[in-house]
Amino acid sequence: MQWEMTAKKGLRGAIRPPSDKSLTHRSILFSALAKGECIVENPLMGEDCLASLRAMNALGLRHEWIDEQRLRLLSFFPWTSSVHHLDCGNSGTSIRLLAGLIAGRTGVDATLDGDASLRKRPMKRVAEPLRLMGASIEGDQAPLHIIGQSLHGIDYASTVASAQVKSAILLAGLTAEGVTRASEPTLSRDHTERMLAAMGAPIRRLNETTVEVERCDKLNPFEINVPGDISSAAFWLVAACLVPGSEITLTEVGINPTRSGILDVLTQVGVEVERSNETVGLGEPRADLTIRTPERLSPFVISGDLVPRLIDEIPILSLLATQCDGVSEIRDAQELRVKESNRIDAMVKGLGAMGAKVEAKDDGLIIEGPNPLVGATIESNLDHRIAMTFAIAGLIAEGTTTIDGVETVSSSYPDFMNHLNSLCN
Numbered sequence: 001m002q003w004e005m006t007a008k009k010g011l012r013g014a015i016r017p018p019s020d021k022s023l024t025h026r027s028i029l030f031s032a033l034a035k036g037e038c039i040v041e042n043p044l045m046g047e048d049c050l051a052s053l054r055a056m057n058a059l060g061l062r063h064e065w066i067d068e069q070r071l072r073l074l075s076f077f078p079w080t081s082s083v084h085h086l087d088c089g090n091s092g093t094s095i096r097l098l099a100g101l102i103a104g105r106t107g108v109d110a111t112l113d114g115d116a117s118l119r120k121r122p123m124k125r126v127a128e129p130l131r132l133m134g135a136s137i138e139g140d141q142a143p144l145h146i147i148g149q150s151l152h153g154i155d156y157a158s159t160v161a162s163a164q165v166k167s168a169i170l171l172a173g174l175t176a177e178g179v180t181r182a183s184e185p186t187l188s189r190d191h192t193e194r195m196l197a198a199m200g201a202p203i204r205r206l207n208e209t210t211v212e213v214e215r216c217d218k219l220n221p222f223e224i225n226v227p228g229d230i231s232s233a234a235f236w237l238v239a240a241c242l243v244p245g246s247e248i249t250l251t252e253v254g255i256n257p258t259r260s261g262i263l264d265v266l267t268q269v270g271v272e273v274e275r276s277n278e279t280v281g282l283g284e285p286r287a288d289l290t291i292r293t294p295e296r297l298s299p300f301v302i303s304g305d306l307v308p309r310l311i312d313e314i315p316i317l318s319l320l321a322t323q324c325d326g327v328s329e330i331r332d333a334q335e336l337r338v339k340e341s342n343r344i345d346a347m348v349k350g351l352g353a354m355g356a357k358v359e360a361k362d363d364g365l366i367i368e369g370p371n372p373l374v375g376a377t378i379e380s381n382l383d384h385r386i387a388m389t390f391a392i393a394g395l396i397a398e399g400t401t402t403i404d405g406v407e408t409v410s411s412s413y414p415d416f417m418n419h420l421n422s423l424c425n
């Protein structure tokens with residue numbers, strides 16, 4: 001399937017972005033650890049989270065819809081001992097968190113697999129620490145064959161700031177003898193820590209980048225109302241900056257500080273984002289965000305601790321850089337090379353084809369603006385964020401921008417085109 005995009009003026013209106021993908025995955029996976037039923041209001045039912053739900057169903061989790069918004073999840077004990085084939089589709093979060101969740105469940109024998117994109121992504125980063133805990137995992141790339149074993153705690157220093165790695169270790173730690181400690185070079189998103197703490201898990205943060213957990217059989221059930229995903233809201237925040245005469249309000253957006261790095265970048269760019277209706281649910285803050293097209297866009301720098309706080313927003317921020325007045329730099333972001341696609345190469349190729357001045361670095365991008373864009377044909381490469389980034393690029397380019405392979409957008413944002421149409425009216 002393809003989209004054909006043409007230039008637009010004045011995007012206006014209010015959008016409730018799709019619910020947070022990371023929080024929906026965790027709600028589904030962690031509900032299996034609760035000693036009672038969990039209720040998830042507004043889960044994201046995109047393809048990635050559906051992969052987590054189907055995998056958990058296969059392992060024994062039951063679910064039912066209470067009404068259109070609320071999902072009831074009924075945990076199961078003990079974990080079933082049959083052999084499972086769990087298809088994680090395009091979803092890195094599903095495969096890596098599931099690996100940690102099942103590694104210590106004796107009796108479980110499962111093969112975790114996925115699509116062509118997922119099969120290329122590095123799994124050694126989770127397999128290695130889990131093996132050090134005593135796990136039986138065959139494969140350093142999908143498919144992974146895992147046979148549940150008794151585990152023991154470790155003190156593991158990951159070389160990558162990855163919430164998926166940290167979460168896999170902590171989930172395995174809940175089944176391991178002794179204390180399990182995970183540290184990372186800089187703090188990645190901390191939804192797992194917040195949700196496990198809210199469920200009463202024996203989890204402690206020792207410092208900014210180190211967290212430890214102890215064995216715990218059953219956790220308290222939870223109710224969560226999942227906020228909107230700031231990584232999806234990001235497309236409209238940038239669209240409002242780029243499309244002249246725009247004013248957009250994004251409601252109920254999750255603004256956990258480990259996710260809100262894009263707001264810091266917008267401050268560098270000189271754009272004001274108004275916050276209102278701030279609340280907190282299950283340890284996760286949210287707010288409505290309003291943004292208007294500014295007069296001028298200043299260039300920005302992304303590096304160091306900021307990178308994990310906006311890692312999924314770098315494709316759309318690279319597009320923003322093409323219209324900023326000067327040179328923007330994105331460094332320390334080599335992780336972009338192992339996402340759903342190699343996002344450094346995808347951005348250089350796509351923005352280059354549209355006439356932008358963009359240079360690849362091993363760990364990022366250098367982009368010089370402002371530069372008018374012209375329509376081109378872009379391949380999504382099974383990467384939802386690349387497809388949506390170039391759909392927004394098409395709103396400011398001269399001529400037609402064609403994006404091929406847009407089915408992938410359903411991973412995180414099934415309503416993307418409907419929301420765009422509503423902002424255009």
Ligand code: S3P
Binds near residue numbers: 022023312
């Ligand atoms: C995610 C963590 C990030 C992010 C991904 C979702 C999560 O990956 O890119 O989209 O839900 O934990 P890494 O932890 O591998 O950086």
